[in-house]
Amino acid sequence: MKPPLPFIDLAAQRQKLGKRIDERIKTVLDHGSYLMGPEIEILEQVLVGRSGRRHCISCASGTDALQMAMMALGVGPGDRVIVPDFTFIATAEAVRLVGAQPVFADIDAMSYCLSLDSVESIFEDDDSTIVGVITVDLFGHPSQSRQIEDLAGSRGAWLIVDAAQSFGATRGGESCLAPGVMSTTSFYPSKPLGGYGDGGAIFCDDDGLAGDLRSIRVHGSGEVAGSHDRLGITGRLDTIQAAVLLTKLEVFDQELECRQKIASRFGQALGESIRVPSVEDGATSVWAQYTVEVDDRDEIRQFLNEVGIPTCVFYPRRVSTNLPYRSFELAPDGVPVAERATSRVMSLPMHPYLTDSDQDRIVSELLQALEN
Numbered sequence: 001m002k003p004p005l006p007f008i009d010l011a012a013q014r015q016k017l018g019k020r021i022d023e024r025i026k027t028v029l030d031h032g033s034y035l036m037g038p039e040i041e042i043l044e045q046v047l048v049g050r051s052g053r054r055h056c057i058s059c060a061s062g063t064d065a066l067q068m069a070m071m072a073l074g075v076g077p078g079d080r081v082i083v084p085d086f087t088f089i090a091t092a093e094a095v096r097l098v099g100a101q102p103v104f105a106d107i108d109a110m111s112y113c114l115s116l117d118s119v120e121s122i123f124e125d126d127d128s129t130i131v132g133v134i135t136v137d138l139f140g141h142p143s144q145s146r147q148i149e150d151l152a153g154s155r156g157a158w159l160i161v162d163a164a165q166s167f168g169a170t171r172g173g174e175s176c177l178a179p180g181v182m183s184t185t186s187f188y189p190s191k192p193l194g195g196y197g198d199g200g201a202i203f204c205d206d207d208g209l210a211g212d213l214r215s216i217r218v219h220g221s222g223e224v225a226g227s228h229d230r231l232g233i234t235g236r237l238d239t240i241q242a243a244v245l246l247t248k249l250e251v252f253d254q255e256l257e258c259r260q261k262i263a264s265r266f267g268q269a270l271g272e273s274i275r276v277p278s279v280e281d282g283a284t285s286v287w288a289q290y291t292v293e294v295d296d297r298d299e300i301r302q303f304l305n306e307v308g309i310p311t312c313v314f315y316p317r318r319v320s321t322n323l324p325y326r327s328f329e330l331a332p333d334g335v336p337v338a339e340r341a342t343s344r345v346m347s348l349p350m351h352p353y354l355t356d357s358d359q360d361r362i363v364s365e366l367l368q369a370l371e372n
């Protein structure tokens with residue numbers, strides 16, 4: 001194996017980062033603008049610069065971001081929205097929260113992202129009330145968002161990119177946040193850009209839409225002080241979270257490089273023994289998760305757990321098998337790829353500060369588990 005990451009003293013960097021975050025939080029505590037403080041606008045400007053979009057509207061979570069995006073588009077009862085059946089629940093949940101119906105599509109076997117063919121088959125079957133499609137950049141890998149946006153557009157439907165897991169990923173030289181009428185992300189603590197609590201953001205290019213989103217974020221507040229022009233929510237990002245995120249953004253690119261190197265090492269060491277994730281040509285992943293596929297998942301997880309290596313299963317069941325979603329339709333050809341993934345995927349520990357010896361131990365114990 002190659003010597004890992006000799007150019008960064010990871011422990012020192014982590015300690016310095018923690019100290020800078022503490023200082024920046026202290027600044028917020030001193031000025032006392034806990035909501036919509038100056039750090040919010042600074043963060044939004046920095047995120048605009050990284051997204052290739054004209055506007056960034058920070059908000060309280062990635063789920064709120066999706067819900068607010070659909071509220072701004074006027075999505076509601078009678079509308080159907082295509083979502084993947086293999087994703088975190090929030091993608092479909094946001095559709096239900098605005099009163100619309102999810103239509104569950106299959107995923108691509110290589111990337112685990114929404115399948116273009118499956119989306120097409122849903123449109124072919126009955127496109128009458130489909131108003132939009134939400135792609136999800138699963139595990140940090142960007143979806144085929146531009147192709148899906150073109151397909152949706154040809155049917156008069158919009159695209160929203162759920163980039164909750166992929167902030168920083170690119171495809172075709174552009175940010176994964178660039179396609180669609182809007183894109184959304186999450187700053188949940190375990191995300192590649194994670195805060196010290198919940199947080200999210202919406203990205204768009206349209207000035208009118210951006211204004212509506214800023215209003216929805218604060219109970220539909222109107223131009224005239226004290227007026228409310230539309231329905232809204234308590235959707236603001238806390239200023240303290242903005243302060244944390246601004247500090248983490250200072251090292252974000254370096255952290256992505258670390259994730260990339262760890263993913264390459266895992267791939268080289270494990271690729272001949274199990275199915276490891278791959279990245280499509282022209283795309284970059286941010287490795288929110290390093291997800292492999294194995295046959296005897298329960299046994300392997302148990303073995304790893306016993307030797308102190310935690311693993312997670314994202315996701316053990318399809319979204320549409322959960323109680324609130326069971327009555328909604330699936331793609332005409334079903335969702336066999338999503339179904340297969342639920343029984344095989346397993347995510348290994350992945351974060352930028354995984355030491356060399358941690359990585360070696362994960363690899364050797366997993367190889368051992370596979371031999372048993």
Ligand SMILES: Cc1ncc(COP(=O)(O)O)c(C=O)c1O
Pocket residue numbers: 061062063064087088090091136162164165185186187188198199200
């Ligand atoms: C694909 C996806 N969409 C939406 C969300 C919702 O984000 P949040 O937890 O910030 O509400 C998540 C978060 O885990 C996610 O992974």
